[in-house]
Amino acid sequence: MHKAKKVNVRNVIRLVFLAAAAAAAVAVYLLIHSHPEKPKLFHYILSLRIPTLVCMVIASISIGAATLIFQSIVNNRIVTPALLGMSSIYSFLHTAAVFVFGTGSSLYLNANLSFAVDLVTMGAVGTLIYWYLFRATGHNILYIMLIGTVLSSLFGSTQSAMIRVMDPNEYDALLTTLVADFNHVNGEIIALAVIALAAIGFLLRKELKLLDVITMGRDQAINLGVDYDHVIRRLLFGVVLCMAVATATIGPVSFLGLIVANLSRQVLKTYKHAHLIVGASLMGMLALIGGQLISQHIFHFTVPVSTFVTIAGGVYFLYLLLVKKGAY
Amino acid sequence: MNVQDLIKSYGHKTVVNEVSFEVPKGKVLSLIGPNGAGKSTVMGMISRLIARDAGVIQFEGEDLSKWKSKELAKHLAILTQHNNVQMKLTVRELVSFGRFPYSGSRLTDEDHDMVDKAIAYMELEDFEDRYIDELSGGQRQRAYIAMVIAQDTDYVLLDEPTNNLDIYHASNLMRMARRLCDELGKTVILVLHEINYAAFYSDYICAFLNGKIAKFGPVEEVMTRENLKEIYNVDFEILNINGRPLTIYY
Numbered sequence: 001m002h003k004a005k006k007v008n009v010r011n012v013i014r015l016v017f018l019a020a021a022a023a024a025a026v027a028v029y030l031l032i033h034s035h036p037e038k039p040k041l042f043h044y045i046l047s048l049r050i051p052t053l054v055c056m057v058i059a060s061i062s063i064g065a066a067t068l069i070f071q072s073i074v075n076n077r078i079v080t081p082a083l084l085g086m087s088s089i090y091s092f093l094h095t096a097a098v099f100v101f102g103t104g105s106s107l108y109l110n111a112n113l114s115f116a117v118d119l120v121t122m123g124a125v126g127t128l129i130y131w132y133l134f135r136a137t138g139h140n141i142l143y144i145m146l147i148g149t150v151l152s153s154l155f156g157s158t159q160s161a162m163i164r165v166m167d168p169n170e171y172d173a174l175l176t177t178l179v180a181d182f183n184h185v186n187g188e189i190i191a192l193a194v195i196a197l198a199a200i201g202f203l204l205r206k207e208l209k210l211l212d213v214i215t216m217g218r219d220q221a222i223n224l225g226v227d228y229d230h231v232i233r234r235l236l237f238g239v240v241l242c243m244a245v246a247t248a249t250i251g252p253v254s255f256l257g258l259i260v261a262n263l264s265r266q267v268l269k270t271y272k273h274a275h276l277i278v279g280a281s282l283m284g285m286l287a288l289i290g291g292q293l294i295s296q297h298i299f300h301f302t303v304p305v306s307t308f309v310t311i312a313g314g315v316y317f318l319y320l321l322l323v324k325k326g327a328y
Numbered sequence: 329m330n331v332q333d334l335i336k337s338y339g340h341k342t343v344v345n346e347v348s349f350e351v352p353k354g355k356v357l358s359l360i361g362p363n364g365a366g367k368s369t370v371m372g373m374i375s376r377l378i379a380r381d382a383g384v385i386q387f388e389g390e391d392l393s394k395w396k397s398k399e400l401a402k403h404l405a406i407l408t409q410h411n412n413v414q415m416k417l418t419v420r421e422l423v424s425f426g427r428f429p430y431s432g433s434r435l436t437d438e439d440h441d442m443v444d445k446a447i448a449y450m451e452l453e454d455f456e457d458r459y460i461d462e463l464s465g466g467q468r469q470r471a472y473i474a475m476v477i478a479q480d481t482d483y484v485l486l487d488e489p490t491n492n493l494d495i496y497h498a499s500n501l502m503r504m505a506r507r508l509c510d511e512l513g514k515t516v517i518l519v520l521h522e523i524n525y526a527a528f529y530s531d532y533i534c535a536f537l538n539g540k541i542a543k544f545g546p547v548e549e550v551m552t553r554e555n556l557k558e559i560y561n562v563d564f565e566i567l568n569i570n571g572r573p574l575t576i577y578y
Binding site: 002003004075209212213215216217218219220222223224225226227265269270271 | 375376377396397398399400401402405406407408410411412413415416417418420421425426428429432433456457479
């Protein structure tokens, strides 16, 4: 048996273990201190926990997939869409919508409509910006990083400028939808988020199969018959939308994508994106659900999950840069 | 393959200016010339890696841009120097990618046969389970050539394949290019810096100067003192070894 096949079998086993661990985390999260002996309380607790859980699962899948796809497009594994300002573009667009139409408009009051508008504008604006960046710089990742960082602060400052001139009441209302976090997830949009993710997966099914070849670099991909520019544009569109879904459901979690994508690559040691994406999604679930468990039951909500993720992510990022020097 | 009036400019600088030539089928053709003469850009355009500004590239009777990329990948393979794969990939997996235009990621028995043959042809059996980032430059280059062989195309384009290789590996690689033509009947087009490799291993030479073709023809016709002086602006001595013209310059 060839090594490649052995690696394949090994990875399937590892993924099954990961899935089992994620399932266990889900069970613990739902059932811990849930007082099943008091049915009313039990139902109430579950009605609080299930939307949070579903949002975390949706976010894990979108962040894992978006980061892996993006890294493979740019052929660099310490870059994440969040670092390039995709989350801040989302916050900017969301704020701009409220700023222009006001919190009294149906655009704001109907969470699903608001999310749909966010998805459309984000899909259009994000894809345009990053696609243009790719073309203008000739896929030079250093330039894209630099411009992405600048864009990130540009959109961040523009957003805060808008907030400053906003009516304080409107700002207060905006903040609850803008800064989603794990303790008040955006539960209303779950159905739409799931539909959006499924639609992305369906629309990009052909392109996703090309990811393995895309990772070989532009020249090799074209040599092997990939319509490169077209495929990259569509994949970027998918990445931008996934980031929008993740940011809308649980808010910006900057380092999560970096951690799960790299852990997945490190554990699975393969180029097969079918495995890598599943691995990253499962690790995302483990990280978020585990973090939420610690935050809820050990720190009693005094420390939010994003703090753990940021601290762990920062350390891991330094480890990747300094110890592994960007290699596997 | 027939190239007519190919033009490419970057900003105000025209790097390829009305280049026309016909690629002799089933032969080895080397593109040579000083830095910036346009040879690599021409190679990029005839392999569809670089978009052309103007001109026609007829490939098997149809314009190159009319070909479906996937269909073209079964007829024409290009190997460039930009091959830093950032992933864990064994030699065998790399070679298997050569079958991607035919079967995608799900290889048939026939594909596996082709991969086996390509690995055997490049004598990579001992390495086939090694990761390519663990190989030396020469071994890695052989793995990529094996991938091109597995791709099973009539045309094989190699852009500066001897770069970064020592003399042993470079001359082996040139012999391999020759074998691809003689044994497998492929049309091989190379971009080369080392003119003696071009002179010794190819049938035809196309010499570029300032974005135009300075000389095009069989090796013996192009490799003369006058021609080389004109192209490189350096004095050459031409020797005859094994019936092939070889140059000395310093």
